[in-house]
Amino acid sequence: MTGIATTAGGIAKDRPRGPRPRRVTASRVGVYGFLIIAAIYFLAPMWVMIVTSLKTMPEIREGFLFNWPREVSFEAWTKAWSTACTGRDCEGVRPGFLNSVKITVPSVAISVVIAAINGYALSFWRFRGAQIFFAILIFGAFVPYQVVIYPLIIFLREIGLFASLPGIIIIHTIFGMPILTLLYRNYFAALPEELFRAARVDGAGFWSAFFRIILPMSVPITIVAIILQVTGIWNDFLFGIVFAGRENMPMTVQLNNIVQTTSGVREYNVNMAATILTAAVPLAVYFISGRWFVRGIAAGAVKG
Amino acid sequence: MIMVSVGVFVFGIIYSVLLSFTNAKLFPKFNFIGLDQYERLWGETRWLVSVENIWIFGVLIIVFQMTLGYLLAVFIDQRIKQEDAFRTIFLYPFSMSLVVTGLVWQWMLDPNLGFSSAMQKLGFESFVFAPLVHQSTAIYGLVMGGVWNGVGVTMAILLAGLRGIDAEIWRATRVDGIPAWRAYLYIALPMIRGALATALILQCTSIVRVYDLVIAMTQGGPGIATQMPAIFVIEHITNRQNVALGMAAASMMLLPIVVLLAIKSAADWHAKSRREQRAA
16 A cells, blocks of 8 residues: 555655644544544545445345455456446446547547647747637636537537547547646746757757657656546546447446446446446556646646 | 637637527527527526536535645644555545546445445444435535545645745744644635635536536436536537527536636736736
8 A cells, every 4th residue: 555655646745844743642643533534434435336346236235335245256347347238238338448448548649749749839939829829728728518518519510520439539639638738838838948949059940849859858747648638538428428429438428327227126236346447447547656646636727 | 639629619619608699499590589598597497406506516515625625634734654645545536537436425325225224234223314315415415425526636736735835934833832723724724825726716617517426426316406507508408409598508607617717817917916016
């Protein structure tokens, strides 16, 4: 646990500066007591998900929500992955998983590349109207999606990409733009400008300055951008349900369909296994990249 | 692509707002009828319930996330040995989808087999805690899920704010013998205004957008008890085929964000001009 945990944080790397406690006192016990109770609140749903997914239905019906299963069974997991039903389709969450991969990988790649070039152009090549351009982008990060969803449906229908894989990829790229451009621009703004000037003096053009000077220095921010996009797009539900179409339903939509399906007996163990499977990718990203993950939220938020 | 993105936001918003003044049903037709759709909107129970819900939900989310987030940040700031472990635990729900959050809490709060029954089996026979099944309490169940998912972010932002406070200030409070809790409440809190504003804006945008959580947890029910503006809009442009009314609702959703951003930029501008005055 600590091995994983030490990578988390980063937003507040500095040492704590609060008043230093003198010795083990009642207040010290109180501090730890509060933190431990809070930790239990945060961990309880995860615990419940895991134990429920490992129980059999008769044991779940006994109603001991928090107990460890008497006999551990992985049946619900295999069922959730490959045979759980939504209406007439009984393929589990596997097709959704594959769809989510097919949506996430190109969306992340395209949006990060465009945002990097765009952030670079905005910070080093001051062009006319750059300020207004940037203000609109920032505004875009806060606009409720519902306001622009309908025009986008019409737009995609016109170009024949509504309810298709390219369509949903375009949507994710568009909505990733504001936050990612912001991220890159703020990162580039903090770089010493002399570096860029020197390259210009040496005769480097727009692209050669980008590839030789800027790109090699953008590795950290690119990692942050990728983490932000992978978790964001994987966790998306609204765009998936509106724009992806039945064929390309992402995992979150399929999960919801499986759990909310009204036909037949509700199998809580299968539902919870499917839920964990859907959460697995972003959770893995979070635990592997903890520090970077936090930095992504902070970078997107603090300057927004 | 970036032009497309900016274009989408500019033209998309104009397009949506314009449509809200028409009588478009299934397809966009620009047949202007003035403010009729807005009149209709504010006469619909479903919308009125949605608006009331988002206020209750929003206020509760902000109050809980701010207080709990600040408490967690302050407690973590006490030179805790396992700081990273606690931080990881407090923030991990945020990495998961709101659909996942909604489904887990729906199961946790299940009236027959959830938390309620677990407590009863432990001997608290009369213990009942199942907010999602009653119209009057379902919204509070949503708040529980929402806070669980998002409070870690508030904590992380406020903690970063606390760590940015000059060490000299802490030394001065100790010299003056000010108790720690007062220092955090009266000295530190005003100093992290920026972090508080950031956290607030982030919370507000996610509150206005709330959709997945409700769909996964209550589907807007029981009845229409947990309807939200975001659901109202999507319903009207997909199933109910009344685009113009949906767009009127969407334009109303845009309003609080515009107001909030206007306040923020006014505050920024004010602070900037004050700084310049001082420098001059």
